[in-house]
Amino acid sequence: FLLAMFDWCSGQSSKMNNQTQANSLIDSGKFAIESENWERLREIIFNLFDLLPRGAKESASSKIGF
Numbered sequence: 909f910l911l912a913m914f915d916w917c918s919g920q921s922s923k924m925n926n927q928t929q930a931n932s933l934i935d936s937g938k939f940a941i942e943s944e945n946w947e948r949l950r951e952i953i954f955n956l957f958d959l960l961p962r963g964a965k966e967s968a969s970s971k972i973g974f
Contacts, residue, residue, distance in 0.1 A: 910949050911941065917956040924959035933959075 924930040
């Protein structure tokens with residue numbers, strides 16, 4: 909589930925409010941996956957989600973089931 913969420917958020921990076929922060933979080937997420945740090949990956953996903961504009965958040969909520 910976390911991997912799918914991270915992949916979805918990564919694919920939405922062009923829509924995020926802060927590109928620099930989004931790229932940094934995506935790099936951190938890739939490292940968290942490599943090191944199997946699932947708690948850190950969860951935090952990164954929530955941070956990426958917070959960078960999405962409101963419309964994209966609502967779309968994600970309906971697709972993902974939040």
